[in-house]
Amino acid sequence: MVVYIILLTLVTTHHCVAATDKLNPPSPDKATTLTYPHMQKKNDFARVKPTATCGMREDGKTPWLVIIKDLSKSQNTSTAILQGSIGGGTLIHPSVVLCAAHSAQSPAPQLQVLTGLAGGAGDNVQMWSVIETVLHENFNPMNAHNDIALLFLSEPMKLSRSLGVACLPPADAAPRARCEAYEWSQTGTDGHRGVKTVDVPVLNHQECQEKYRNTRLGRYFILDQSFMCAGGERGRDVCAGDGGFPLVCPAENGRVAQFGIVVWDIECGNHGNPSVYVNVTRFRGWIDRQIGSRGLDTTIYALEQ
Ligand SMILES: *[C@@H]1O[C@H](CO)[C@@H](O)[C@H](O)[C@H]1NC(C)=O
Numbered sequence: 001m002v003v004y005i006i007l008l009t010l011v012t013t014h015h016c017v018a019a020t021d022k023l024n025p026p027s028p029d030k031a032t033t034l035t036y037p038h039m040q041k042k043n044d045f046a047r048v049k050p051t052a053t054c055g056m057r058e059d060g061k062t063p064w065l066v067i068i069k070d071l072s073k074s075q076n077t078s079t080a081i082l083q084g085s086i087g088g089g090t091l092i093h094p095s096v097v098l099c100a101a102h103s104a105q106s107p108a109p110q111l112q113v114l115t116g117l118a119g120g121a122g123d124n125v126q127m128w129s130v131i132e133t134v135l136h137e138n139f140n141p142m143n144a145h146n147d148i149a150l151l152f153l154s155e156p157m158k159l160s161r162s163l164g165v166a167c168l169p170p171a172d173a174a175p176r177a178r179c180e181a182y183e184w185s186q187t188g189t190d191g192h193r194g195v196k197t198v199d200v201p202v203l204n205h206q207e208c209q210e211k212y213r214n215t216r217l218g219r220y221f222i223l224d225q226s227f228m229c230a231g232g233e234r235g236r237d238v239c240a241g242d243g244g245f246p247l248v249c250p251a252e253n254g255r256v257a258q259f260g261i262v263v264w265d266i267e268c269g270n271h272g273n274p275s276v277y278v279n280v281t282r283f284r285g286w287i288d289r290q291i292g293s294r295g296l297d298t299t300i301y302a303l304e305q
């Protein structure tokens with residue numbers, strides 16, 4: 001059986017965040033200097049207090065949302081800042097972005113990460129270079145199974161109120177019944193686009209597979225175990241253009257944790273089909289191993305800390 005799915009990638013032509021004057025590309029020499037201030041002696045990790053609390057939001061802003069851009073797809077880096085956008089992502093460590101593998105397939109030097117876009121055009125947009133991309137070894141670009149990747153940045157960000165990290169839930173955590181997805185939308189009368197949150201229900205694996213068996217995917221459709229589903233309420237869902245953005249769910253102390261990464265859907269928002277996400281808890285061990293093996297602190301994004 002041939003399964004047709006639509007991988008969600010950012011539709012760059014509709015983005016017009018005009019913040020070029022605030023563009024702050026890293027200087028070329030920084031790209032070769034690797035400094036990780038959070039890195040202590042390896043054995044000290046357990047005692048290092050994270051410099052920022054993950055998953056905190058102020059004023060409804062989501063300081064960990066990023067846009068991934070492929071420089072080879074933007075003819076002009078100086079004019080439209082979002083030209084060449086290939087997906088969204090989440091900052092989970094001052095120098096690591098969690099994203100969908102389908103938006104991390106270009107060689108690292110071609111990729112850039114934009115921060116400061118979540119709050120709309122008024123934010124301070126910054127660009128960061130990527131030095132290494134790590135795609136999940138079982139990622140299958142044909143059917144998007146295991147569609148998860150990490151981007152390692154050339155320098156760690158200085159975290160602040162407007163630049164923060166998301167929390168990841170423990171591997172055995174279950175999401176709440178309703179969570180929050182993100183979509184690009186018009187945020188103001190000025191016509192600028194920004195990120196809007198959408199309240200969505202979480203479906204269990206069986207329910208989701210049933211829904212998709214009633215679509216053109218057919219009654220033998222198998223929803224891969226690397227996926228989870230949320231959404232499907234009419235007029236309230238994420239759509240093409242939101243690929244790579246997180247699904248976050250409420251956690252303790254007013255924090256939120258990322259349970260999903262938007263991957264695909266069919267006829268989004270209109271026909272009751274939920275959106276399909278990477279099930280992030282399933283990959284928590286993989287994420288920790290990749291980050292830990294590069295000598296970086298894996299407690300920064302840990303909700304259980
Ligand atoms: C690229 O930028 C230059 C100068 O900023 C401009 O003259 C040119 O028209 C731009 N090209 C495209 C394809 O946007």
Ligand SMILES: *[C@@H]1O[C@H](CO)[C@@H](O)[C@H](O)[C@H]1NC(C)=O
Binds near residue numbers: 281
């Ligand atoms: C995500 O994967 C874990 C581990 O396989 C599983 O226990 C959990 O039910 C999945 N979550 C959802 C929402 O499907």
